[in-house]
Amino acid sequence: MLRSLFSMCVPAQDLPMSKVDPRGRDSARVTTLPSRYCVRAITDVAITSSSTETQGSxxxxxYRIVVSRQGERWTVLRRYRQFLELHNKLVQLHACTLQFPERVFFQNRDRAVVEQREAALNVYLKALLADAKIKDTPEFRTFVGADADGSGSKYTQFSYAYRSGRKLLSSTSS
Known part of the structure; x- marks a missing residue:
């Protein structure tokens, strides 16, 4: 009886190869998502410079952040306040325990203070990118401009918070 039961089973390798993907799944049932739903990994973030801006009074x-992702590179501009909002969200939603640079209330636009904060924020961004549970969160991806449409993001509602970039040309040497 067992022999007859096993003879009814068709092993995956006996299925027509045109209908089986490399993992042995029926390829007729496999669907692919549009590219807008695929999460592509961010490979690098770096604060390259800072500048003092004026909006009204x-x-x-x-801070100018350069972000790289699989053949793309773009720039986003962010204020310290936005870094702090991101950190607070990550602590609240994802229990982020990374050290965040302290807020400076007096002489916070002094060049030495700005350079020190820039270096500390750069270390913080790189630590976020290195953290597997944080780097693919919607909050982090939106903050660095990885979600190009910025739908509903308050990080793109400022005139200085823009995302500019271009695809990198793959250099081939002959």
Whole structure:
């Protein structure tokens, strides 16, 4: 009886190869998502510079972040306040325990303070990218501009918070 039961089973290798993918699944049932739903890994983030900006009577420092992802590179501008909002969200939603640079209340636009904060924020960004549970969160990806449409993101609602970039040309040497 067992022999007859096993004879009814068709092993995966006996199925027509045109209908089986490399993992042995029926390829007629496999669907692919549009590229807008695929998460492509961010490979690098770095704060390259900072500048003092004025919006009305508000004077603040803006940090230029260069982000790289699989053949693409773009720039986003962020204020310290936005870094702090991101950190608070990550702590609340994902129990992030990374050290965040302290806030400076007086002389926060002094060049030495700005350079020190820039270095500390750069270390913080790289630590976020190295953290497997944080780097693919919607909050982090939106902050670095990985979600190009920025739908509903308050990180793109400022005139200085833009995402610019281009695809990198793959260099081939002959």
């Amino acid at each position: 508000d004077v603040h420092v803006v």
